[in-house]
Amino acid sequence: MPHKTLTLVLITKPNEVLLGYKKRGFGSYKWNGFGGKVEENESIREAAIRELKEESGLVVSPNNLEQVGIINFEFVGDPIILEVHVFTSAIYDGQPFETEEMIPKWFKLQDIPFHEMWADDRLWFPLLLSGKKFQGYFLFQGHDVILKHALNIVENFCNLATE
Numbered sequence: 001m002p003h004k005t006l007t008l009v010l011i012t013k014p015n016e017v018l019l020g021y022k023k024r025g026f027g028s029y030k031w032n033g034f035g036g037k038v039e040e041n042e043s044i045r046e047a048a049i050r051e052l053k054e055e056s057g058l059v060v061s062p063n064n065l066e067q068v069g070i071i072n073f074e075f076v077g078d079p080i081i082l083e084v085h086v087f088t089s090a091i092y093d094g095q096p097f098e099t100e101e102m103i104p105k106w107f108k109l110q111d112i113p114f115h116e117m118w119a120d121d122r123l124w125f126p127l128l129l130s131g132k133k134f135q136g137y138f139l140f141q142g143h144d145v146i147l148k149h150a151l152n153i154v155e156n157f158c159n160l161a162t163e
């Protein structure tokens, strides 16, 4: 199956998480972390940092970006698997500002708007917020219905391409 590698960064404070409201493109009108496609000639971590900067204005150094998850998404009728590499950081420079793609907003952990997010998020966010590492697979029908999923807490990622 062909893969497309993407990044997703969640910036955290002790009781809050920064989400962006996507104004256009894939996942538009949903709240999500910041991220996008890994380009040729860049590592996944470099892409995560670049996309975070482009979409929120925040700058994170590679050392402060912790990989916490890998999730594969399949959509019925689409042969391309999206391989999303999820990172967190509690250390960043700058203040988030609205960009062409995203409107950033801090959410208290008890107020995360799961009803306006990808359906998978409510399953793995609790793992991320409790400091667990995880690997998952979700099969979507359309953009709202999960037909099948698997989600496991892991110690390390069994994927050689995590750096």
Ligand SMILES: CNc1ncnc2c1ncn2[C@@H]1O[C@H](COP(=O)(O)OP(=O)(O)OP(=O)(O)O)[C@@H](O)[C@H]1O
Binding pocket: 006, 007, 008, 025, 026, 027, 032, 033, 034, 035, 036, 037, 038, 073, 082, 084, 085, 118, 120, 121, 140
């Ligand atoms: C299906 N369930 C899902 N659950 C949670 N997050 C999901 C997701 N599916 C994709 N994502 C994330 O959504 C962003 C899309 O990025 P996307 O706009 O396609 O990338 P990029 O900015 O490179 O695109 P353009 O430059 O506009 O083409 C990217 O962070 C990716 O990790």
